[in-house]
Amino acid sequence: MNNENVKVLDKDKTLTPSKLFYNWFAANVGIMGFVFGAMIVAYHLSFGQAIFASLIGGLSFLVPGWVAMIGQREGVTTFKLSRATYGTHGNKIPNAIAWFNMVGWLAVNVITGTMLLIAMYDVINVPKNGLTKAIALAVFGGLVLFSGLLTEAALGKIQTWISYIFGALTVVILIFFLMKANWQVALSRPSGSWLSGVLPAISIVAAGSGISWSMAAADWGAYVRPGTRPSHTFWSTTLGGAIPLFLLMAGGVLLSTIKPGLATASDPFGMMYSALPSWFGVIYFLVAAGGLIPQCIVSLRSARINLATIGIRISQPVSLTLHGAIVILIPVYVLFISGNFLGSFEIFLSFLGICLASWVAIFLCDSAMFRMNGYDVALMAPSSRVHYNWGGIISWGIATLTGFLFTNNAVWSGPFARGIFRNNSLGVFVAAIVAIICMFIVKMITNRIGVSEAQS
Template identity: 40%
Template sequence: MQTNIFVDKKERTGKPHELFGIWMATQIGILGLIYGAIIVSYELSFIQSILAAFVGALSFILVGYLSLSGKIGGTTMFNLSRAVFGVHGNYIPTLCGWINLVGWMCVNVVTATLTLLTLLGILGINTNTFTTIIALIILAILIAISGFLSQESLVKLQSFFTYIFGLMTLIVLGFLLLKTNWDLLFALPSGNWISGFLPAVSIIIAGTGISWAIAAADYSVYQDPKNSDFAIILSTTLAGFIPLFILMSMGILMTSTVPDFLSVPNPIDVIGSQLPTWMTIPYLITALVGLVAPSVISLRSARVNLSTLNIKVNNFTAISIHVIIMLTLGIYVLFISDSFLSIFQSFLGLIGIALAGWSAVFLTDFVLFRKKFGYPEKLLTGENNFNLYNYTGIFSWFLGVFLGFLFTNCVFFDGPFANGIFYNNSLGMLITFISSGIFYIILSKIFNSEAI
């Protein structure tokens, strides 16, 4: 069994403020504007939309809290997940996590490609199929090169671009506030809190708190074990919440001047059209770099997941595999699929169910056992065939995911109970999260699960 899974103590010297720069870089991308428009598409009032953005962004507290597991356990997220599911039982959740990270890389590289095409159009350069493919390849290679950065270099680079893009975002927000049709916004009728508000919140949670929870320990593992738990939670949570809430609010404001924001082929074009040219160019350049940052985070965690799955490849091979996947899926989304945003929402909904179950089981186990007893090495390494399968975690995850899919429908899948308030939304994800946690509590009592 794999035994060298722990980060060397000499490398564990990080400070909580370093987590702020890393995690803020993942959330400050231009996708936050699209999230805001998605919220409004659920036919909510302006106040309801802002509240949905607030609650959805606050879900990043899940990433903040689970970051403590990295500090306590001294290894990455899906290595720690072995304690909950067993060394072999952890393979399927890890595979789901890998799919999610690869999916996010593709979402970001596609968005970055659309951003670059918009930028080229503003500069008077004609864009076509050839230029689109070249742009996609260049961005995929840029992400791959960034994947070789050390942890220290990554922290410095992402912190630098985070603050630049943050400043540009605040300036853009000022322009949008001046152009906002406030009468139209406040005239929006209130939507249904159950069939409108909850699904809007759940789709944001799926793409933010739950999607990034699977990488929480991958960066907190470099924290000094003596660091304050509260400081780690606060730094990580605010790093996600602040940019997410501001950007989603901007997306909500933008729908007042461009009601068909979600239906246009390239939503990035709409963002550029709302700003003066002198501001659009530097903003899109900064946004472009900002989209690379979360892709690098996803790439690094995806490579770790391959190792956790016992897929033995060197760093160059692992990065090459992910680049090929990025290019393949990117070409499909850009040239074959009818709508980037419909694919995006369907992806979040389906993978969000699997990850919601994993997050709930991992969180419940952490609260019940790991925060007090830690992560004994034999739980994570499978030494002497110990803890190969933790059936309490496996069945809790499976039952929760099964229930969630029964209440879910999208372009890929139709659950038998995805009717009424469950039709065409991601409430199934919330069902999975709640039920998986409850199943774990019940089964751990029935089978007298121990901390070690």
């Protein structure tokens, strides 16, 4: 058994808490935060409720913080850790979910970049029609594909500088929203339902942020310097992701007082652009679009690697063709057929959130219930004899199915998606709760089997 095949070498553990904080901060300083703010307002909440939902939704990064601590403690990345939870073959389930997560967010970023370019057409007096939208998609998609020729180091430097510039411009935007916001309208909004309004708003934000990012948290935690306090890893991860997300979502809530139709707009970026001075909007949107390109390239490469971990090995040209086709066809549907970015985005987050919420709940329960004394390296090695951990696999299947039964949207209607579960994302919470219950049952069965074997 060669432990180095599983564990990260000490010489490679170079991340400090400050670097970890910046990595998470940079990854979440993005224009999508404003969109999440608009989605929260769509649940018909008062200003106080919307800010509360933004805060709690941002604090969903407590989950990646916990996962990162496990990664640091074991010195093992996420999908190697999850082999203990699901078995080496059963682990293909989270691998497949991760691939779907990467490709889905890649498509969202391509759509976002395209819409940012389209939003600036008014400045150069270009009409917004099917042809000009196709040109914007071709330009942004082409930049993503051609940027694939850059090295990881070059992409990292570009992303770093764009993060600094975008972060500074975002502070200016937030000040602008604070000054221009219609505070009378904001503070006079009637309160919505806490059960069918606030909770679903929190769940949809959590699905697209903390829960989604949990699949990568141990990948960074495993590279934290030896001797670093686990609490520092936890808070650097949690606050690094939560702070920028909360501020941007609060900005989206304020923007909705300037542009009341933002929450239901088919083109939220165009409406956002119209709320800004045109000269500033051009700079801001160009930087925002540029910041998406390195993220898209990294996602493309990660998606190929993830397919390899599932057992699907393809060459780089085939991978580029496959994923390129997917991330072009999805934007074509959203931009030219559906025409509703926010609606399609919510459907994506709803389905993804259910799968990921059940996965991370089972992963954390397995860690707390069965791995308190550490993970057995033999269970995480490719040569492990435990191919299927049926407790984790069955729990995930039951929790995910239950979540779908309590969910409805434009393409799916679960039989129990009625009453407070109608037209919202509470199925995400249902999936997580059922996953936890299932793991407690697995623990009780395991304990009884252990007692029976000891007595015999």
